[in-house]
Amino acid sequence: MSKKRPHDLSSLSGRIRTWLHFYLKDHHLLRMAWWNLAEISPGVWRSNQPSPWRLRRMRARGVTTVVSLRGGVPQSYNVLEEKACADLGLGFERLTGVMARELVPAANMLAIVDGLAAIEGAKLFHCKSGADRTGLIATLYLILVDGVDVAEAACTQLRPGWVHLPRTRAGVLDHIFRVYLRDAAPAGQGFRDWLETVYDPAEVQADFDDWRAGAGRWAV
Structure with a gap:
């Protein structure tokens, strides 16, 4: 007998396991009232992981495509989101390749941004917490x-108000822009x-490790 998939919505037991995982293991209980949601540009929304109910709300706001940055593993959040988007007539895409606490090649980041920009209509993109x-x-x-100016964009989109904490390991994401502003922007690149x-x-x-330690080029 084949082993049942843990997040299979075709059976009652599978649906129960999926929703329990979503609310407890994926921490959706915290996201029920905390959406970490904003429209950063006309028709471009950022968020934490949305529930099917919230996707219905976003469709009412004009969103036509949802983009997940969380990968394609068959976990509860992907299974529920894919089904909800199909039921609501929303496009659903996965543009993955970035990490919360580790830097990736430029090609990864550019592919995501270019892919996001190519999507027509209003769109919502998200990771788990909508922070990093x-x-x-x-x-x-x-x-x-x-x-938008580099310093302004980084200051508004990578800040504690989004639960992004610059001095944690995730702060290395901010440091991309800090290094650019220090080394390349003055020369006009x-x-x-x-x-x-x-x-x-x-x-x-x-360089980020030096910045956190106040060492190297960041020594006082």
């Missing part, structure tokens, strides 16, 4: 698509060009 991965993509979107030709994840990580 979502904050990074929101910042990049404003800079690369809307032409554009952000995308710097990201494609200069940015090095290992170097930025090492």
